[in-house]
Amino acid sequence: MTHVAFTPRGEDVELEADWIVVGSGAGGATAAVTLARGGERVALVEAGPYRDPGDYPSSVYGAMRDMLDAWGSNFTRGRAYWPIVQGALVGGTTVINSAIAVRTPADIFEQWEREHGVGGAAMAERVARAQDVIEQELCVEEVPVDARGRSNLLAKQAADKLGFDNHYMLRYIKGCLGHGQCLQGCREDRKQSLNRNYVPETLAKGGQLLSCAPVERVLLNGTRAVGVEGRFKHPQTRDKGARFTVRAKKGVVVAASVTRSALLLQKSGVRSRALGKNFRAHPGTPVLGVYDDPVDMNTGATQGWASTAFRSEPGFKLETLSLPLDMLAGRLSGTGAQLMDRLTEFRHIAMWVQACRAESVGEIRSTLSGRPAVHYTASRADMARFRDAMHLVARMHVAAGARAILPSVYGMPYRLAPNEIDRIKDAPLDPRAYVAILSHLFGGCVMGADPARSVTDEQGRVHGYQGLVVADASVIPTNLGVNPQHTIMALARSFAENLLQ
Amino acid sequence: MLWLIKFAMRTMMPRSAELPGIEDCDLDGFLRRMRRDSDGLYWLGLVVGALVFAITPILTVYLPLPAFLLPKKLLQRHAEKIAVTNLYLLRNAVFLVRLSAGMCWGADPAVRAKFAMKPYAPDPGTFRTT
Ligand SMILES: Cc1cc2nc3c(=O)[nH]c(=O)nc-3n(C[C@H](O)[C@H](O)[C@H](O)COP(=O)(O)OP(=O)(O)OC[C@H]3O[C@@H](n4cnc5c(N)ncnc54)[C@H](O)[C@@H]3O)c2cc1C
Ligand code: SF4
Numbered sequence: 001m002t003h004v005a006f007t008p009r010g011e012d013v014e015l016e017a018d019w020i021v022v023g024s025g026a027g028g029a030t031a032a033v034t035l036a037r038g039g040e041r042v043a044l045v046e047a048g049p050y051r052d053p054g055d056y057p058s059s060v061y062g063a064m065r066d067m068l069d070a071w072g073s074n075f076t077r078g079r080a081y082w083p084i085v086q087g088a089l090v091g092g093t094t095v096i097n098s099a100i101a102v103r104t105p106a107d108i109f110e111q112w113e114r115e116h117g118v119g120g121a122a123m124a125e126r127v128a129r130a131q132d133v134i135e136q137e138l139c140v141e142e143v144p145v146d147a148r149g150r151s152n153l154l155a156k157q158a159a160d161k162l163g164f165d166n167h168y169m170l171r172y173i174k175g176c177l178g179h180g181q182c183l184q185g186c187r188e189d190r191k192q193s194l195n196r197n198y199v200p201e202t203l204a205k206g207g208q209l210l211s212c213a214p215v216e217r218v219l220l221n222g223t224r225a226v227g228v229e230g231r232f233k234h235p236q237t238r239d240k241g242a243r244f245t246v247r248a249k250k251g252v253v254v255a256a257s258v259t260r261s262a263l264l265l266q267k268s269g270v271r272s273r274a275l276g277k278n279f280r281a282h283p284g285t286p287v288l289g290v291y292d293d294p295v296d297m298n299t300g301a302t303q304g305w306a307s308t309a310f311r312s313e314p315g316f317k318l319e320t321l322s323l324p325l326d327m328l329a330g331r332l333s334g335t336g337a338q339l340m341d342r343l344t345e346f347r348h349i350a351m352w353v354q355a356c357r358a359e360s361v362g363e364i365r366s367t368l369s370g371r372p373a374v375h376y377t378a379s380r381a382d383m384a385r386f387r388d389a390m391h392l393v394a395r396m397h398v399a400a401g402a403r404a405i406l407p408s409v410y411g412m413p414y415r416l417a418p419n420e421i422d423r424i425k426d427a428p429l430d431p432r433a434y435v436a437i438l439s440h441l442f443g444g445c446v447m448g449a450d451p452a453r454s455v456t457d458e459q460g461r462v463h464g465y466q467g468l469v470v471a472d473a474s475v476i477p478t479n480l481g482v483n484p485q486h487t488i489m490a491l492a493r494s495f496a497e498n499l500l501q
Numbered sequence: 502m503l504w505l506i507k508f509a510m511r512t513m514m515p516r517s518a519e520l521p522g523i524e525d526c527d528l529d530g531f532l533r534r535m536r537r538d539s540d541g542l543y544w545l546g547l548v549v550g551a552l553v554f555a556i557t558p559i560l561t562v563y564l565p566l567p568a569f570l571l572p573k574k575l576l577q578r579h580a581e582k583i584a585v586t587n588l589y590l591l592r593n594a595v596f597l598v599r600l601s602a603g604m605c606w607g608a609d610p611a612v613r614a615k616f617a618m619k620p621y622a623p624d625p626g627t628f629r630t631t
Contacts, residue, residue: 005630049628059608061535062624071540081593089628187622211629235628236538298618325616329514330596330603335580339599340517347616371542410585410592432589435596 003203005050006212006232006241013232013244015208017043019499020228020246021253022215022264025092026485027472027492028255029194029202030134034496035253036205043246044202045228047214047256048089049235050195056095056185060326063184066235067096070371074259076438078362078377080431082283084438086257090211091195093257094485097439098182098303098321099171099191101140102482103131104490105311116477117449118458123494130490138172138192147178149300151350154291155320156305158396166307166318172485180322182302213244218252218268218468225252225468251467251499253460254445255492259372261474262364262444265455270462272455278443279362279374280479282355283382283436286321287390288406289397290415294347297322311481315357316389318396323351331435332406333414342414349406352396354389355440357481358382364444378436383429386436394421409433440484445470446477460495471495502548503532508569509554509595510602512580519615523602526609535601550598553591557583560591 007013021032024046032044048067057066064072069088075081087093104127112119134140143152148168159166172192179188189196203209212232219227227248232241254261262276300322307318323331325346332342362376378386394405398418405416407424410433416423427433448454451463460475462468471492473484480487507528516522536544555568561582562575571579584599586592606612610620 003629003631005628051628055625055627055629057624057626058621059604059624061531061604061608062626064604065538066624066626066628071543073540073543073546080589236626294617296617324607325613325618326604326607328603329607330600333584335513335584335599336515336577337517338581339513340515340520340522344517344519 002208003050004208004210006234008241010242012242013210015043016247016249017041017208018248018250019253020045020248021255022228023092023254023256023260023472024090024194024199025087025255025257025472026094026194026488028253029091029198030489030492031253031255031471031496032202032207033198034493035499036202036207038500040250040500042202042207043210044199044207045210045213045215045246046090047233048211050090050209050211051095051185053185053187053189056187058181058184058187060184060324063096067185074372074374076362076374076376078375080377080434082436082438084259084374084441086259089195090199090209091193094193095185095195096183097485099173099193100303100306100483101135101170101172101486103128104480104487105482108478108480111478116447116454118447123458126494127487127490130493131486134486134489134493138197139174140170140172141174142170143168143301143304144176147176147301148304149178149180149297150295151297151322152300152304152320154295154350154400155352155396158400159307161399162395164307165309166305169301169304169306176301178300180298180300180302183324210244210246212241215256215264216267218254218264220269223464224466228252248467251469253469253471253496255470255472257472258441258444258474259364259374261470261472263366263370263372265445265462266366270465270468272451272463274446274453274455276364276444278446278477279364279376280360280442281358281376281438282317282440282479283358283378283438284353284355285386285390285434285436286351286353286408287393287397288408289350289352289400289402290345290404290406291348291350291402295350296347297350298324308482310389310392311357314388315385315481317355317357317482318389318393319353319355321351321353333408350397352393354386354393356382356385356389357479358385378431380429383431386434387424387427387429390427391421391424394424408435442473442476442479442484444474447475448477459498460491469495469499502551505555506532506547506551506598509551509598510605512568512576513599514602514606521609521611521615523606525611526605528605531605546594546597547601550594553594554583554598557591560586
């Protein structure tokens with residue numbers, strides 16, 4: 001078993017493997033373990049460091065410093081500047097996410113076939129088979145009764161009262177203790193983020209891992225991918241270290257995330273008109289309810305309740321989401337005495353969110369310094385979906401007995417009485433009135449049958465190149481309307497199985 | 502610059518009858534760590550946010566004075582108005598300062614105790630080296 005972490009200048013590192021996998025998140029770790037189980041020698045190359053639960057931070061500051069890509073300072077460039085959140089460490093975003101497991105809806109494969117010439121029944125079957133196995137391996141279970149917490153219970157009561165389909169979540173978590181710290185990594189080691197299973201299994205099967213090792217370029221020999229190169233980067237000091245080169249006998253799998261994979265291929269000289277195009281997301285916004293009795297939303301599962309009843313029409317998903325005090329304090333509007341007064345209610349607040357199945361399409365480009373610049377503006381139709389969804393969340397809070405609703409929309413009052421929530425129906429449609437978060441990202445290297453409109457085929461193979469595969473969320477050509485990790489892992493597994501044949 | 506950031510944060514999160522303010526937290530230590538640790542772009546954003554906060558009383562309370570020379574009441578009015586200005590860029594710049602102040606304040610053990618929450622364990626910042 002080999003793990004090469006940050007290596008100082010002067011000791012250049014050279015390795016060889018059958019397959020190189022770039023990025024160790026949902027897609028990369030799954031592709032790597034599948035190849036390793038098939039007997040291939042895998043080198044997993046990850047930009048971020050390898051942290052175990054004992055290394056995880058507790059505070060939001062620590063999470064930004066130790067776990068987020070670029071300190072969480074990526075944002076959309078368009079009408080509004082919305083934060084784009086991604087993890088940058090071994091295990092990728094799975095370390096900081098809520099581990100919600102949702103199967104790919106059947107209509108998605110029909111849509112991909114209709115619009116992109118990939119997918120259809122055969123892919124649906126492959127993905128379903130992979131998801132069966134992944135659910136076993138990553139211990140998918142419903143939020144345990146003791147870990148539900150009052151915010152999740154209130155949401156369930158509200159949705160039941162309003163009469164729409166809803167459920168406690170299924171998550172990749174073994175025996176959740178409801179410590180509500182998923183976003184900073186589970187220090188209790190209950191969450192099955194991929195640094196805890198697929199990455200160590202890849203190493204145990206003879207794989208190699210380079211951490212703190214951002215790949216700068218995929219090496220091409222003509223149209224064949226033959227390796228990768230880059231330079232180690234220290235996660236604390238950001239000092240540059242030794243150069244590394246990894247040679248691949250069979251090929252390179254790129255899984256560096258939606259914001260990074262397309263740019264890496266572009267920088268490596270891969271030619272495709274579709275690179276960076278077709279960026280999509282599920283922008284999410286909160287609506288808060290204030291209750292008479294304490295809710296203590298940080299007690300219980302970080303995200304424990306959901307509804308997909310409105311996924312197809314009008315197009316959004318509802319979820320609970322408990323933000324830590326050190327994140328919520330700065331997100332409540334107001335300043336000075338007014339803000340401090342608002343914060344006294346913290347224990348009484350429940351936060352529920354809508355994730356919009358947005359139709360808007362953006363593009364990933366590179367800044368001069370090589371950082372991703374995501375050009376994206378939500379359309380009026382998407383903003384109308386936001387508004388409908390937020391009104392419904394407000395109705396849920398009222399049904400659950402909230403004494404006030406905090407809509408978090410610029411231009412609206414900070415606080416609405418229960419009988420005033422219809423004012424949300426007239427909330428502005430300007431994206432600038434909202435601080436939406438983008439955490440479910442798609443596209444940039446989308447799959448499709450037509451090389452003029454897509455980067456890869458339906459096995460993730462880059463059109464016109466040999467031994468070059470993309471296996472992360474960037475191949476997904478549409479939004480999903482549900483949390484993406486399960487789909488990403490299933491696709492990565494099936495792409496890797498195809499490479500073994 | 503550090504002074505300007507601290508001034509903006511103290512104005513945004515003052516001590517109240519019920520809650521400690523950011524002046525009761527280890528703000529100096531927090532900002533020292535943030536300056537050392539943070540991505541350059543993040544720190545730049547914070548500096549710009551603090552500058553915006555300092556130089557915009559002309560837009561909010563219509564006085565050609567920097568925020569740190571305003572009397573207390575006017576400063577409070579300025580803080581409230583700049584946080585909700587309809588100039589989007591300015592609003593966002595100031596938002597980053599408030600967000601960062603919230604990270605310092607909300608992680609403070611005395612503040613957490615007020616909300617019946619345990620103190621945070623330290624952020625070790627460690628990682629596997631082999
Ligand atoms: C806060 C949050 C909560 C979420 N909750 C859920 C949830 O509960 N359920 C769900 O289904 N989805 C959730 N998601 C979304 C889900 O986690 C992501 O969609 C998924 O992890 C994306 O997988 P990926 O493989 O495309 O990228 P990632 O998992 O982001 O992995 C990419 C990896 O590549 C590395 N990398 C980047 N560039 C390079 C380079 N040049 N060289 C080497 N390595 C590189 C990165 O450091 C990173 O580790 C959440 C996301 C966020 C931000
Ligand atoms: S809710 Fe707490 S115990 Fe459960 S997985 Fe998240 S951090 Fe771990």
